[in-house]
Amino acid sequence: MNDEGLLTIKNVTKRFGPLVAVDNISLEIKKNEVVGLIGANGAGKTTFFNIITGHYPPTEGAVIYKGQDITRLSPAERVEMGIVRTFQLTATFNELSVLDNLRLSYFKSHRKSGLSNIIFSKMKNIDDDEIYEYLEKFNLSHLAHKKTGSISLGERRVLEIAMALIYNPQILMLDEPFAGLSEKEIDEVLEILYQNVGQRTIFIVEHKVSKIEGLVQDICVMVEGEMICAGECQTVLKSDIVRERYWKMDAKEMAKIKA
Ligand SMILES: Nc1ncnc2c1ncn2[C@@H]1O[C@H](COP(=O)(O)OP(=O)(O)OP(=O)(O)O)[C@@H](O)[C@H]1O
Numbered sequence: 001m002n003d004e005g006l007l008t009i010k011n012v013t014k015r016f017g018p019l020v021a022v023d024n025i026s027l028e029i030k031k032n033e034v035v036g037l038i039g040a041n042g043a044g045k046t047t048f049f050n051i052i053t054g055h056y057p058p059t060e061g062a063v064i065y066k067g068q069d070i071t072r073l074s075p076a077e078r079v080e081m082g083i084v085r086t087f088q089l090t091a092t093f094n095e096l097s098v099l100d101n102l103r104l105s106y107f108k109s110h111r112k113s114g115l116s117n118i119i120f121s122k123m124k125n126i127d128d129d130e131i132y133e134y135l136e137k138f139n140l141s142h143l144a145h146k147k148t149g150s151i152s153l154g155e156r157r158v159l160e161i162a163m164a165l166i167y168n169p170q171i172l173m174l175d176e177p178f179a180g181l182s183e184k185e186i187d188e189v190l191e192i193l194y195q196n197v198g199q200r201t202i203f204i205v206e207h208k209v210s211k212i213e214g215l216v217q218d219i220c221v222m223v224e225g226e227m228i229c230a231g232e233c234q235t236v237l238k239s240d241i242v243r244e245r246y247w248k249m250d251a252k253e254m255a256k257i258k259a
């Protein structure tokens with residue numbers, strides 16, 4: 001495989017009854033590229049993510065990863081292959097400590113199998129040094145023994161990203177990682193993402209383009225299930241179709257910008 005097309009989405013459509021949530025999208029994402037996905041509420045961003053990660057099968061189309069058709073593989077199989085995501089609503093185990101959440105991800109990423117009860121019984125044997133290094137790296141050491149449900153949303157987001165990164169994924173997919181966070185917390189998450197640029201592919205959903213403009217090279221814009229434009233960030237943001245359908249500018253406003 002060459003590096004050009006790490007992930008290729010081919011004519012993917014997802015219908016929920018009469019609703020077309022994702023409408024015939026094709027997209028190619030390269031190795032180590034940082035790509036943003038923007039679109040209004042209900043545009044289909046999470047559904048598109050779910051198709052790539054295997055949480056929903058597409059109604060039509062294919063997902064190709066490193067030249068292999070993975071359209072019908074389970075989320076777990078895709079995680080093993082290097083496609084790891086975070087969720088729009090955080091998906092940590094809130095009854096467990098921060099340390100145990102990381103241990104769980106560490107164990108899963110190293111054993112690549114297992115029912116949770118087996119995981120827990122064996123977790124005691126994990127060499128914690130690496131886990132503590134992770135806690136340190138993500139500024140979570142002081143929270144190690146706290147119940148995850150009791151830490152702030154910003155801290156939980158950082159933990160969730162740490163749990164994803166412990167898999168050393170080739171593609172890290174983040175669904176609105178800044179939602180509900182303060183400016184300071186956003187900067188902390190951004191800092192972690194910047195540290196990962198060049199190490200892996202990052203595909204990030206965000207409502208507000210201003211938050212990710214500096215991070216991403218390319219951007220995709222979804223409107224009502226369609227991917228109306230994709231490509232170099234500034235070119236896309238200045239394109240007529242994005243101005244018209246995403247920013248909802250009328251002809252007069254567009255003429256003013258161009259004057
Ligand atoms: N499991 C489902 N069953 C039926 N309809 C669904 C399902 N999941 C999503 N939808 C619908 O598909 C459309 C796209 O939803 P999706 O969650 O992908 O949008 P989104 O761009 O992620 O929105 P948001 O910015 O609010 O997170 C919406 O109309 C939503 O109601």
Ligand SMILES: [Mg+2]
Pocket residue numbers: 045046047088175
């Ligand atoms: Mg969503």
